[in-house]
Amino acid sequence: MKLIFEKSVAGRRGVTLPRPDVPKRAIIDGKYTRKDAAPLPEVSELDVVRHFTNLSRRNFSVDTNFYPLGSCTMKYNPKFTEAIAGFPGFTELHPLTSHLGQAAMLVQGALEVLYYIEQLLAEITGMKEMTTEPLAGAHGELTGIMLIAAYHRDKGNKKRFVIVPDSSHGTNPATAAIAGYEIISVPTGKNGCMDMESYKAKLGKEVAAVMLTCPNTLGIFNTDIKEVAELAHRYDALMYYDGANLNAMLGKCRPGDVGFDVVHLNLHKTFSTPHGGGGPGAGPVGVSGKLVDYLPVPKVVRNDNGTYALSEKKPKSIGRIAPFYGNFAVLLKAYAYIMLLGREGLITASERAVLNANYCLAKLKDVYELPFERTCMHEFVISASRQLKHGIRAIDIAKFLIDRDIHPPTVYFPLIVKEALMVEPTETETKETLDRFVEVMREAAKLAEDDPEILKNAPTNMPVSRLDEARAARELNCSHI
Amino acid sequence: MKIPDNLLYTKEHEWVLINGKKAKMGITDFAQEHLGDVTYVEPPDDNKAVKQFEMVTTIESVKAASDVYAPLSGKVTQFNSSLEASPELINKSPYEDGWIALIELSDESEKKNLMNKSQYEEYVTKLSTRE
Numbered sequence: 001m002k003l004i005f006e007k008s009v010a011g012r013r014g015v016t017l018p019r020p021d022v023p024k025r026a027i028i029d030g031k032y033t034r035k036d037a038a039p040l041p042e043v044s045e046l047d048v049v050r051h052f053t054n055l056s057r058r059n060f061s062v063d064t065n066f067y068p069l070g071s072c073t074m075k076y077n078p079k080f081t082e083a084i085a086g087f088p089g090f091t092e093l094h095p096l097t098s099h100l101g102q103a104a105m106l107v108q109g110a111l112e113v114l115y116y117i118e119q120l121l122a123e124i125t126g127m128k129e130m131t132t133e134p135l136a137g138a139h140g141e142l143t144g145i146m147l148i149a150a151y152h153r154d155k156g157n158k159k160r161f162v163i164v165p166d167s168s169h170g171t172n173p174a175t176a177a178i179a180g181y182e183i184i185s186v187p188t189g190k191n192g193c194m195d196m197e198s199y200k201a202k203l204g205k206e207v208a209a210v211m212l213t214c215p216n217t218l219g220i221f222n223t224d225i226k227e228v229a230e231l232a233h234r235y236d237a238l239m240y241y242d243g244a245n246l247n248a249m250l251g252k253c254r255p256g257d258v259g260f261d262v263v264h265l266n267l268h269k270t271f272s273t274p275h276g277g278g279g280p281g282a283g284p285v286g287v288s289g290k291l292v293d294y295l296p297v298p299k300v301v302r303n304d305n306g307t308y309a310l311s312e313k314k315p316k317s318i319g320r321i322a323p324f325y326g327n328f329a330v331l332l333k334a335y336a337y338i339m340l341l342g343r344e345g346l347i348t349a350s351e352r353a354v355l356n357a358n359y360c361l362a363k364l365k366d367v368y369e370l371p372f373e374r375t376c377m378h379e380f381v382i383s384a385s386r387q388l389k390h391g392i393r394a395i396d397i398a399k400f401l402i403d404r405d406i407h408p409p410t411v412y413f414p415l416i417v418k419e420a421l422m423v424e425p426t427e428t429e430t431k432e433t434l435d436r437f438v439e440v441m442r443e444a445a446k447l448a449e450d451d452p453e454i455l456k457n458a459p460t461n462m463p464v465s466r467l468d469e470a471r472a473a474r475e476l477n478c479s480h481i
Numbered sequence: 482m483k484i485p486d487n488l489l490y491t492k493e494h495e496w497v498l499i500n501g502k503k504a505k506m507g508i509t510d511f512a513q514e515h516l517g518d519v520t521y522v523e524p525p526d527d528n529k530a531v532k533q534f535e536m537v538t539t540i541e542s543v544k545a546a547s548d549v550y551a552p553l554s555g556k557v558t559q560f561n562s563s564l565e566a567s568p569e570l571i572n573k574s575p576y577e578d579g580w581i582a583l584i585e586l587s588d589e590s591e592k593k594n595l596m597n598k599s600q601y602e603e604y605v606t607k608l609s610t611r612e
Contacts, residue, residue: 170546412544418515469543470518474568 001463004041004051014045058463060407062274066433070379070410070422071169071217073247073269080340081272081333090332095324104309111308114300114325117335118284124338124346125243125263126256127286131296132331133322137244140264140283141175143296146318147262147287148209148238149179150294154316157236159208165194167218167414172211172242181208188416192220192372199228205235213242214255215377217414217422219357221248229259238262238290246270247426248354248378251347261288272337273330282330296321352427353378356434360425363438367445371417379424381417387448392455394419397444399458399466404440482605483510485576489552489592490601491534496576497552499592506552507580508540508571511605516542519571522564525582529557533591537582540571549581553591559583
């Protein structure tokens, strides 16, 4: 397919603009204006329509195909939340209105949504209070670690380290390092969870926090979690919950009840916002009583007369961490989703997510290596190490799945599993879809033995064949011109 | 998999060639095999002081970004600048052309914390069977 620039023909126009009927006036100083015309493609309107329609048809999304990308919760997001987020009563609000004193009376509905989504998320996670300001998961993480740092500073604690298991998401150690802490990595034990002996040995009074994903990136629930938290609290180290995998736990276990002090959520994973296309997410952060004073401002408050307002009254707050009040439309979609599903619906969603993952695992574990033999939660990790004996790697299986119209699972993560394939089917898929996935994965395992060349050459029926990932990373060239 | 017998090794799969007060370091054949195609090696700061088993730099491959640890304490005196244009040297020649840094050692006795060829060979075999 040609680039739109390659379709350009000098002089061709999509629209004919009328001559200006007002006098020309130089508003911008001539030294800032362009001397030559911008090198834009010269194409007809129909060229543009066809170009972008055809491009969009090459797109892969949850709306077109199965997307079991582990740790990303690529579940289907019901369209009714989009409809609600598109209500003009919400979309036509000016984000500054709520900051303008009395004018806040004009945006009571939006403030009420923000107030209630905080209450709902705090209830779901078992936390005392929330902020919905952070704009994405990693932003929520940084906010959470800044809250922990503010707590230690306020108490005069001398802290240097953050403990992270070696199965963690890369953002955990990255966040702690950006916030100024040094990282202590704890290895994974035989049960697929953080090794307790090693954890105890590394814990000490200079540890500021312990960051955990639960269930972890192997899809395993850490049954030592209460002990992990109790030990951390002895040294006044705070417990950080990475909410990436909350989809497995809704209504089953609340991070606040097992000793976590900070939780970040990825609304674009668990609570119905499309994800993975680079669109906006939201990473609300919940805290235990210890950290309430440090939450970012402004906070939505309910006045005695039942009206809502933004409050800046928090002397120990870490301040503002985002403009306005977070990605409002994403928060609104989460609110609509939670209200529609209700308590029972959310519990069922998690149960089905876990059931679907265990179903796929049970149907695949005789042909793929399973590094940790345990019941999984909402996702599982298998290894292509048996296929490696025939020269087939996880990446070859991933590319083969593309040929069969299935998005590959996450590959080579977590780092502690060789040739890892991390599968998260999510609750929104039918048994027929799961059966087809299992069938294709089994076909790949068989081809690895019988005809590995097919896997090594995949994909063959895509617009492009196997891309040279190493060359693409070594010779960056992103510009057309 | 190649494991030369004139080098010492760490558990994190770095090798070091010691010559008096000076040492040359890189990552092992086992490490490059597991990383896959290397796409970038971050040049460490000039004269960066490093402690044994602490991070000296980072390697990026098509699979992951991984820390590289110093096999011995000292000061980084040189980075293998050919890696900037050709990071694939680490895959092609991990023990020779793909060396990463030169270190001026501050404590040669730390050698005792490293493995020799046969110890490293045994260590890697154990890891491979566990996988």
